[in-house]
Amino acid sequence: MTGEIEYIAKRHLKAVLGINAAGIAGLQGVNKCPNLVALYGDSLVAQTFMDPGVRLRRAAFNSINIANALSGQRMIYVMKRAVSGWRSDEVLQRFLSDVEDGSLDASNAGTIIFTMGTNDVAQGSYTDVVSGVAVTPANVADNVVANAARLIDTCTARGIQCIFRTLHGSSNANAAQIALFEDTNRKIGMLPYGRRMWLLETREPLRDPLNTTNALYAFRAGHMMNDSGVLVHEAVPGAVAVGKRLAEIVRKAIPDLPSFYADGAVRYSSNLSSQLLTYPDFSGTTGTLGAGGTLGFNPSGGALAGVPTSWAATRRSSDSTTTFTINVGEDMAGRYVEFVINTTNAGGIFFQYEVTSAAGKVLAGDNLRGFSTVEIMPGAVNLGAAAPAMEVNTVKTGVTSSLFTHGCHQTGSYGAYPSSEHLVLEDATEVATVPAYDSINWLVCRALDVKFTGAGSATVRVRRPRFEKVAAVPAIAA
Structure with missing residues (x-):
């Protein structure tokens, strides 16, 4: 691919x-x-x-x-x-x-x-x-x-x-x-x-x-x-x-914003410094598969060799029971990474990319935004959220701080996506501005941040994740 x-x-x-x-x-x-x-x-x-x-x-x-x-x-x-x-x-x-x-x-x-x-x-x-x-x-x-x-x-x-x-x-x-x-x-x-x-x-x-x-x-x-x-x-x-x-x-x-055609393997380089992640195209599979995860199948029917390079598929923090299987596929809408998830509590998963050598790629004042297309298949039970997210954790004069932003999400229990619905959400995080820092502990883009409101199951596909520097952003006035 x-x-x-x-x-x-x-x-x-x-x-x-x-x-x-x-x-x-x-x-x-x-x-x-x-x-x-x-x-x-x-x-x-x-x-x-x-x-x-x-x-x-x-x-x-x-x-x-x-x-x-x-x-x-x-x-x-x-x-x-x-x-x-x-x-x-x-x-x-x-x-x-x-x-x-x-x-x-x-x-x-x-x-x-x-x-x-x-x-x-x-x-x-x-x-x-x-x-x-x-x-x-x-x-x-x-x-x-x-x-x-x-x-x-x-x-x-x-x-x-x-x-x-x-x-x-x-x-x-x-x-x-x-x-x-x-x-x-x-x-x-x-x-x-x-x-x-x-x-x-x-x-x-x-x-x-x-x-x-x-x-x-x-x-x-x-x-x-x-x-x-x-x-x-x-x-x-x-x-x-x-x-x-x-x-x-x-x-x-409201008119659609302009789109463009791009190589699916587009990734960070000196010539394309705005894109901060490697596209999960399974050309390399040296990523991390967390506990509870199982490798599934690719479009040709063969077993996956691993998680896409530099990506990690893991349970959410403090979750020790959720299980999930990763599949990849392709349909008329393009390639996708599919997660078949089961949880016995209000757990969930992350599908995330940690930017390596982040301090050399982003500067204080850079504006970052994460995108992904999230497809929620019919039959989801107690699926409270499935959205992109990003986090930057920095140190300045000995003080550690974390900036977190996400798309359509929830931290409480405010209802679940209807089981009968087939939803395609082209979701995005709000824009976050990198603060002044002495060092960066981590810079992470989550193409998929899934949270359940209770015991449940869901099949969720993610397509075309992007983590980018964007132009100057008008402040959201209070």
Whole structure:
């Protein structure tokens, strides 16, 4: 397989990262880039990342991340303004502040994804911090829609498109609040007329239609996170259900990033210093097979001689029971490395590449990002996450620190990928900037980081892993 030309679905981030407004205007023909996305809203948006203060660890229990992976990583998040509990007026207030101080324009965001309204209905009565209007249950729906319309219209005037979601409600909503949610949704449904926006329908994929009534919102089994006793946030199954809907919008509203053809054996060299790993093409098999691992078969039916050179297939830390078999194969989508995994607890595996002589290949200030295409085959049981990840561990003046970032993942138990689904996730880590260092203990790219939420099994394929230096990155504003 070495040397074959294979389609690498690697998205050229350089096309939209680290270029100025004039460059983006030249690329897109307008003064905004739709691939650069600003996020506004309440906790439904705040949970895009598992660590809001750092914003490096993407959550698998968030439909925005799932949609991004399903649509080929078309969205690059450049602003995230979302706080749990915010009402529509508070979201609008922060948005208008960003407009007035120029930070929204400076981000060059051409797309805004936002949510608002759930906390308005929950509170019922408040004073709008922007308009000063006294809001009561009698006018809360009109106020939510007025605030949404102002945000959308301001964006339209600036050449920015919007994606807004309907309100799916919460399990603790009473009959009066349910009536307000439905009134608000009816009025939200009129917003797209004459406006540059997309409306994401979340009620049908999340609610249980057989048990939802005028006095009770019931949700599809397992679709919502039960972390507080109130069902309002997506769990992984709910994120997948809504993410599939959002991905349909993203494919229409946001152009794909340029791709290119590349040799499958592409690896780090003096002439290609941006690519930091060796493609796992099995031209050499001197990698590490960890405990519990078994070598399977290649496309011609022969047994594998070993793990790809410089790669390691291992159990996750503190896991002593998970077993897995490695196969390789090829289909219409190209070559893949397949893992057939069984675990008796919430274990999992890593398929990772440790960069050798890392200090000679990356410098402080370099921006790194990991990519891989992860295919989850039907029949997975309790598979909580399967995503790329990266970690750099450095020492500076005697102090050791580790920087970790990943794609759609979870560290708790927030639901599993639906067993009936066949999912192909073109996933990526957030960009991480190498800190100043005296030495590097390790620099690792995990093409596959698998975690189960309990005893289970799964067959997961990984294709086209990449670990690269990318162009200057616009900071994700807090």
